[in-house]
Amino acid sequence: MKILGIESSHDDTSISLVENLDVIIHLKISQVDIHKKYGGTIPEIASREHYNNFYILLEELKKQFDLNDLDYISYTEEPGFIGALQMGKLFAHSLSKTLKKPLIPINHLDGHIYSVLLDNENKITYPAIALIASGGHTNLYLLNSKEDKKIIGQTIDDAVGEVFDKVSRILFNVFPGGPYIDQIFDSKFNNAQMYKLNDAKLKNPFDFSFSGYKTQIFNMSKNENIDKELLACSFQKQVIDFIISKTKLAIEKFNPKTIILSGGVSANKYLRQEFLKLHKNALIPKLEYATDNGAMIAAAAFEKLKNKN
Ligand code: KG4
Ligand code: ZN
Numbered sequence: 001m002k003i004l005g006i007e008s009s010h011d012d013t014s015i016s017l018v019e020n021l022d023v024i025i026h027l028k029i030s031q032v033d034i035h036k037k038y039g040g041t042i043p044e045i046a047s048r049e050h051y052n053n054f055y056i057l058l059e060e061l062k063k064q065f066d067l068n069d070l071d072y073i074s075y076t077e078e079p080g081f082i083g084a085l086q087m088g089k090l091f092a093h094s095l096s097k098t099l100k101k102p103l104i105p106i107n108h109l110d111g112h113i114y115s116v117l118l119d120n121e122n123k124i125t126y127p128a129i130a131l132i133a134s135g136g137h138t139n140l141y142l143l144n145s146k147e148d149k150k151i152i153g154q155t156i157d158d159a160v161g162e163v164f165d166k167v168s169r170i171l172f173n174v175f176p177g178g179p180y181i182d183q184i185f186d187s188k189f190n191n192a193q194m195y196k197l198n199d200a201k202l203k204n205p206f207d208f209s210f211s212g213y214k215t216q217i218f219n220m221s222k223n224e225n226i227d228k229e230l231l232a233c234s235f236q237k238q239v240i241d242f243i244i245s246k247t248k249l250a251i252e253k254f255n256p257k258t259i260i261l262s263g264g265v266s267a268n269k270y271l272r273q274e275f276l277k278l279h280k281n282a283l284i285p286k287l288e289y290a291t292d293n294g295a296m297i298a299a300a301a302f303e304k305l306k307n308k309n
Pocket of ligand 2: 135292
Protein backbone atom coordinates (compact mmCIF):
# COMPACT_ATOMS: atom_id res chain seq x y z
CA MET A 1 0.00 0.00 0.00
CA LYS A 2 1.52 3.32 -1.10
CA ILE A 3 0.68 6.28 1.13
CA LEU A 4 1.79 9.87 0.73
CA GLY A 5 2.41 11.63 4.07
CA ILE A 6 2.21 15.43 4.23
CA GLU A 7 3.43 17.39 7.27
CA SER A 8 3.26 21.16 7.81
CA SER A 9 2.11 21.69 11.39
CA HIS A 10 5.10 23.69 12.54
CA ASP A 11 8.31 24.74 10.76
CA ASP A 12 9.12 21.65 8.66
CA THR A 13 7.55 21.14 5.25
CA SER A 14 7.72 17.48 4.40
CA ILE A 15 6.28 15.01 1.90
CA SER A 16 7.14 11.31 2.06
CA LEU A 17 6.09 8.24 0.18
CA VAL A 18 5.73 5.21 2.45
CA GLU A 19 4.95 1.67 1.36
CA ASN A 20 3.87 -0.61 4.22
CA LEU A 21 6.03 1.30 6.76
CA ASP A 22 9.08 1.37 4.47
CA VAL A 23 10.06 4.87 3.47
CA ILE A 24 10.52 5.05 -0.31
CA ILE A 25 10.91 8.81 -0.75
CA HIS A 26 11.57 11.28 2.06
CA LEU A 27 11.54 14.98 1.23
CA LYS A 28 11.79 17.76 3.81
CA ILE A 29 12.61 21.46 3.89
CA SER A 30 13.42 22.79 7.34
CA GLN A 31 12.68 26.45 7.97
CA VAL A 32 15.03 26.70 10.94
CA ASP A 33 17.42 29.10 9.22
CA ILE A 34 14.57 31.52 8.51
CA HIS A 35 13.13 31.51 12.03
CA LYS A 36 16.54 31.50 13.73
CA LYS A 37 16.88 35.27 13.61
CA TYR A 38 13.62 35.70 15.55
CA GLY A 39 14.70 33.21 18.24
CA GLY A 40 11.63 31.03 17.59
CA THR A 41 9.11 30.03 14.94
CA ILE A 42 6.89 32.82 13.59
CA PRO A 43 3.60 31.14 12.57
CA GLU A 44 2.71 33.62 9.79
CA ILE A 45 6.12 33.23 8.14
CA ALA A 46 5.92 29.44 8.53
CA SER A 47 2.61 29.36 6.58
CA ARG A 48 4.04 31.39 3.71
CA GLU A 49 7.13 29.21 3.56
CA HIS A 50 5.02 26.02 3.51
CA TYR A 51 3.15 27.42 0.50
CA ASN A 52 6.41 27.89 -1.47
CA ASN A 53 8.01 24.69 -0.22
CA PHE A 54 5.13 22.44 -1.22
CA TYR A 55 5.65 23.42 -4.86
CA ILE A 56 9.37 22.70 -4.65
CA LEU A 57 8.82 19.32 -2.99
CA LEU A 58 6.02 18.36 -5.38
CA GLU A 59 8.26 18.99 -8.39
CA GLU A 60 10.96 16.81 -6.80
CA LEU A 61 8.47 14.08 -5.94
CA LYS A 62 7.10 13.98 -9.51
CA LYS A 63 10.62 13.39 -10.83
CA GLN A 64 10.92 10.28 -8.68
CA PHE A 65 7.41 8.82 -8.69
CA ASP A 66 4.23 8.67 -10.76
CA LEU A 67 1.61 10.08 -8.42
CA ASN A 68 -1.12 8.04 -10.15
CA ASP A 69 0.36 4.97 -8.44
CA LEU A 70 -0.60 6.28 -5.00
CA ASP A 71 -3.24 4.52 -2.90
CA TYR A 72 -3.87 7.18 -0.24
CA ILE A 73 -2.93 10.75 0.68
CA SER A 74 -2.49 11.49 4.39
CA TYR A 75 -1.83 14.86 5.99
CA THR A 76 -1.49 16.40 9.47
CA GLU A 77 -4.89 17.67 10.50
CA GLU A 78 -3.99 18.86 14.05
CA PRO A 79 -2.50 20.02 16.41
CA GLY A 80 -0.19 22.79 15.22
CA PHE A 81 -0.18 26.38 13.95
CA ILE A 82 -3.58 26.99 12.32
CA GLY A 83 -2.26 28.70 9.17
CA ALA A 84 0.52 26.14 8.71
CA LEU A 85 -1.93 23.25 9.07
CA GLN A 86 -4.26 24.92 6.59
CA MET A 87 -1.49 24.96 3.95
CA GLY A 88 -0.97 21.21 4.31
CA LYS A 89 -4.70 20.55 4.25
CA LEU A 90 -5.24 22.60 1.07
CA PHE A 91 -2.27 20.95 -0.60
CA ALA A 92 -3.52 17.46 0.34
CA HIS A 93 -7.08 18.23 -0.77
CA SER A 94 -5.90 19.59 -4.16
CA LEU A 95 -3.81 16.48 -4.77
CA SER A 96 -6.68 14.25 -3.70
CA LYS A 97 -9.16 15.95 -6.04
CA THR A 98 -6.75 15.98 -8.99
CA LEU A 99 -5.53 12.41 -8.58
CA LYS A 100 -8.87 11.04 -7.30
CA LYS A 101 -7.17 9.39 -4.31
CA PRO A 102 -8.74 9.10 -0.83
CA LEU A 103 -7.60 11.41 1.96
CA ILE A 104 -6.65 10.39 5.49
CA PRO A 105 -6.41 13.21 8.07
CA ILE A 106 -3.94 12.35 10.85
CA ASN A 107 -3.31 13.65 14.34
CA HIS A 108 0.30 14.86 14.49
CA LEU A 109 0.88 13.12 17.85
CA ASP A 110 -0.23 9.76 16.43
CA GLY A 111 2.32 10.43 13.69
CA HIS A 112 5.05 10.78 16.34
CA ILE A 113 3.97 7.57 18.09
CA TYR A 114 4.02 5.47 14.91
CA SER A 115 7.30 7.02 13.70
CA VAL A 116 9.00 4.23 15.70
CA LEU A 117 7.72 1.68 13.15
CA LEU A 118 9.35 3.25 10.08
CA ASP A 119 12.15 1.39 8.30
CA ASN A 120 12.68 -1.34 10.90
CA GLU A 121 11.26 -4.53 12.41
CA ASN A 122 9.80 -2.84 15.51
CA LYS A 123 6.45 -4.13 16.79
CA ILE A 124 4.14 -2.51 19.32
CA THR A 125 2.61 -5.03 21.72
CA TYR A 126 -0.14 -3.67 23.98
CA PRO A 127 -0.44 -2.37 26.62
CA ALA A 128 2.22 0.19 25.79
CA ILE A 129 3.49 3.38 27.37
CA ALA A 130 4.30 6.20 24.93
CA LEU A 131 6.26 9.32 25.77
CA ILE A 132 6.00 12.17 23.27
CA ALA A 133 8.66 14.79 23.89
CA SER A 134 8.62 17.62 21.37
CA GLY A 135 8.68 21.39 20.99
CA GLY A 136 4.95 21.61 21.62
CA HIS A 137 4.16 18.59 23.81
CA THR A 138 5.38 16.44 26.65
CA ASN A 139 2.78 13.71 27.06
CA LEU A 140 2.83 10.31 28.66
CA TYR A 141 0.22 7.87 27.31
CA LEU A 142 -1.09 4.49 28.26
CA LEU A 143 -2.04 2.65 25.06
CA ASN A 144 -4.27 -0.32 25.94
CA SER A 145 -4.82 -0.98 22.23
CA LYS A 146 -4.49 1.02 19.03
CA GLU A 147 -7.94 2.56 19.61
CA ASP A 148 -7.63 3.04 23.37
CA LYS A 149 -5.14 5.82 24.11
CA LYS A 150 -5.25 7.49 27.55
CA ILE A 151 -3.14 10.44 28.60
CA ILE A 152 -1.69 9.72 32.06
CA GLY A 153 0.66 12.66 32.38
CA GLN A 154 1.50 15.92 30.64
CA THR A 155 3.39 19.12 31.16
CA ILE A 156 1.66 21.72 33.26
CA ASP A 157 3.71 24.54 31.66
CA ASP A 158 6.37 24.50 28.89
CA ALA A 159 7.03 21.50 26.66
CA VAL A 160 10.46 19.93 27.07
CA GLY A 161 11.70 20.96 23.59
CA GLU A 162 10.46 24.47 24.24
CA VAL A 163 12.50 24.69 27.43
CA PHE A 164 15.61 23.40 25.62
CA ASP A 165 15.05 26.23 23.13
CA LYS A 166 14.50 28.84 25.86
CA VAL A 167 17.51 27.80 27.94
CA SER A 168 19.67 27.86 24.83
CA ARG A 169 18.43 31.34 24.02
CA ILE A 170 19.23 32.54 27.57
CA LEU A 171 22.71 31.01 27.63
CA PHE A 172 23.91 31.17 24.02
CA ASN A 173 21.32 33.05 21.99
CA VAL A 174 21.07 30.02 19.70
CA PHE A 175 17.90 28.48 18.19
CA PRO A 176 16.86 25.68 18.11
CA GLY A 177 18.35 24.78 21.45
CA GLY A 178 17.84 21.01 21.59
CA PRO A 179 20.45 19.92 19.05
CA TYR A 180 22.87 22.61 20.25
CA ILE A 181 22.75 21.65 23.94
CA ASP A 182 22.85 17.97 22.99
CA GLN A 183 26.13 18.61 21.17
CA ILE A 184 27.64 20.54 24.11
CA PHE A 185 26.61 17.72 26.44
CA ASP A 186 28.33 15.22 24.20
CA SER A 187 31.66 16.99 24.35
CA LYS A 188 31.63 18.60 27.82
CA PHE A 189 29.55 16.51 30.21
CA ASN A 190 31.41 15.71 33.39
CA ASN A 191 29.34 14.36 36.26
CA ALA A 192 31.68 15.71 38.92
CA GLN A 193 31.23 19.32 37.79
CA MET A 194 27.48 19.59 37.43
CA TYR A 195 25.51 22.50 38.87
CA LYS A 196 22.59 21.55 41.11
CA LEU A 197 19.10 22.31 39.77
CA ASN A 198 15.80 21.53 41.50
CA ASP A 199 13.02 19.44 39.96
CA ALA A 200 9.37 20.42 40.31
CA LYS A 201 7.21 18.51 42.78
CA LEU A 202 3.82 17.71 41.26
CA LYS A 203 0.50 16.34 42.48
CA ASN A 204 0.11 13.85 39.64
CA PRO A 205 3.36 11.80 39.69
CA PHE A 206 3.19 11.37 35.89
CA ASP A 207 2.93 15.10 35.11
CA PHE A 208 5.88 17.25 34.06
CA SER A 209 6.92 20.83 34.70
CA PHE A 210 9.89 22.48 33.02
CA SER A 211 9.56 26.23 33.36
CA GLY A 212 11.25 26.17 36.80
CA TYR A 213 14.52 25.02 35.17
CA LYS A 214 14.34 28.02 32.86
CA THR A 215 13.98 30.42 35.81
CA GLN A 216 16.83 28.76 37.74
CA ILE A 217 19.10 28.91 34.69
CA PHE A 218 18.15 32.51 34.02
CA ASN A 219 19.10 33.50 37.58
CA MET A 220 22.31 31.46 37.58
CA SER A 221 23.39 32.86 34.21
CA LYS A 222 23.69 36.32 35.82
CA ASN A 223 26.65 35.06 37.84
CA GLU A 224 29.76 36.01 35.86
CA ASN A 225 31.70 33.06 37.22
CA ILE A 226 29.31 30.48 35.88
CA ASP A 227 30.52 28.16 33.12
CA LYS A 228 27.58 28.37 30.69
CA GLU A 229 28.43 25.17 28.86
CA LEU A 230 28.58 23.19 32.09
CA LEU A 231 25.31 24.79 33.13
CA ALA A 232 23.74 23.62 29.83
CA CYS A 233 25.06 20.10 30.52
CA SER A 234 23.61 20.20 34.04
CA PHE A 235 20.28 21.28 32.60
CA GLN A 236 20.19 18.48 30.02
CA LYS A 237 21.15 15.82 32.58
CA GLN A 238 18.58 17.01 35.10
CA VAL A 239 15.73 17.35 32.60
CA ILE A 240 16.31 14.00 30.93
CA ASP A 241 16.70 12.21 34.28
CA PHE A 242 13.40 13.82 35.35
CA ILE A 243 11.61 12.53 32.21
CA ILE A 244 13.17 9.09 32.60
CA SER A 245 12.09 8.89 36.26
CA LYS A 246 8.46 9.59 35.25
CA THR A 247 8.59 6.92 32.56
CA LYS A 248 10.03 4.46 35.07
CA LEU A 249 7.14 5.16 37.46
CA ALA A 250 4.65 4.55 34.64
CA ILE A 251 6.35 1.25 33.78
CA GLU A 252 6.16 0.14 37.42
CA LYS A 253 2.48 1.01 37.64
CA PHE A 254 1.19 -0.21 34.25
CA ASN A 255 3.60 -3.03 33.44
CA PRO A 256 3.60 -2.37 29.66
CA LYS A 257 4.78 -4.85 27.01
CA THR A 258 6.26 -2.02 24.91
CA ILE A 259 7.50 1.48 25.66
CA ILE A 260 7.72 4.14 22.95
CA LEU A 261 9.72 7.36 22.81
CA SER A 262 9.07 9.93 20.08
CA GLY A 263 8.89 13.63 19.18
CA GLY A 264 11.73 16.00 18.28
CA VAL A 265 13.45 15.65 21.67
CA SER A 266 13.74 11.88 21.05
CA ALA A 267 16.68 12.87 18.82
CA ASN A 268 18.57 13.60 22.04
CA LYS A 269 21.45 11.16 22.44
CA TYR A 270 21.40 10.92 26.22
CA LEU A 271 17.60 10.50 26.30
CA ARG A 272 17.77 7.74 23.66
CA GLN A 273 20.48 5.93 25.62
CA GLU A 274 18.64 6.12 28.95
CA PHE A 275 15.25 5.24 27.46
CA LEU A 276 16.57 2.05 25.84
CA LYS A 277 17.75 0.87 29.29
CA LEU A 278 14.22 1.02 30.71
CA HIS A 279 12.58 -1.96 28.99
CA LYS A 280 13.39 -4.93 26.77
CA ASN A 281 10.95 -3.70 24.12
CA ALA A 282 11.81 0.01 24.15
CA LEU A 283 11.16 1.59 20.74
CA ILE A 284 12.69 4.84 19.47
CA PRO A 285 12.43 6.34 15.98
CA LYS A 286 15.35 6.39 13.58
CA LEU A 287 16.97 9.80 13.93
CA GLU A 288 15.60 11.17 10.64
CA TYR A 289 12.04 10.44 11.80
CA ALA A 290 12.40 11.95 15.31
CA THR A 291 11.69 15.55 14.32
CA ASP A 292 8.59 16.41 12.27
CA ASN A 293 8.31 14.63 8.92
CA GLY A 294 5.79 13.34 6.38
CA ALA A 295 6.79 9.69 6.74
CA MET A 296 5.44 9.47 10.30
CA ILE A 297 2.08 10.85 9.10
CA ALA A 298 1.92 8.11 6.47
CA ALA A 299 2.91 5.53 9.13
CA ALA A 300 -0.03 6.62 11.32
CA ALA A 301 -2.32 6.45 8.27
CA PHE A 302 -1.10 2.92 7.54
CA GLU A 303 -1.81 1.83 11.12
CA LYS A 304 -5.28 3.43 10.96
CA LEU A 305 -6.09 1.57 7.73
CA LYS A 306 -4.81 -1.73 9.16
CA ASN A 307 -7.32 -1.34 11.99
CA LYS A 308 -10.20 -1.11 9.58
CA ASN A 309 -9.17 -4.09 7.43
O1 KG4 B 1 8.66 17.22 17.10
P1 KG4 B 1 9.36 18.46 16.65
O2 KG4 B 1 10.17 18.39 15.38
O3 KG4 B 1 8.34 19.64 16.46
C1 KG4 B 1 7.21 19.78 17.28
O4 KG4 B 1 6.18 19.09 16.98
O5 KG4 B 1 7.34 20.53 18.27
O6 KG4 B 1 10.27 18.94 17.89
C2 KG4 B 1 11.08 20.09 17.82
C3 KG4 B 1 11.77 20.25 19.17
C4 KG4 B 1 12.54 21.56 19.30
O7 KG4 B 1 12.16 22.18 20.52
C5 KG4 B 1 14.00 21.12 19.35
O8 KG4 B 1 14.83 21.95 20.13
C6 KG4 B 1 13.89 19.72 19.93
O9 KG4 B 1 12.72 19.18 19.36
N1 KG4 B 1 15.05 18.88 19.60
C7 KG4 B 1 15.89 18.37 20.53
C8 KG4 B 1 16.91 17.70 19.80
N2 KG4 B 1 16.62 17.80 18.46
C9 KG4 B 1 15.48 18.53 18.37
N3 KG4 B 1 15.89 18.45 21.87
C10 KG4 B 1 16.89 17.85 22.53
N4 KG4 B 1 17.92 17.20 21.91
C11 KG4 B 1 17.96 17.10 20.56
N5 KG4 B 1 18.95 16.46 19.96
ZN1 ZN C 1 6.11 17.23 16.25
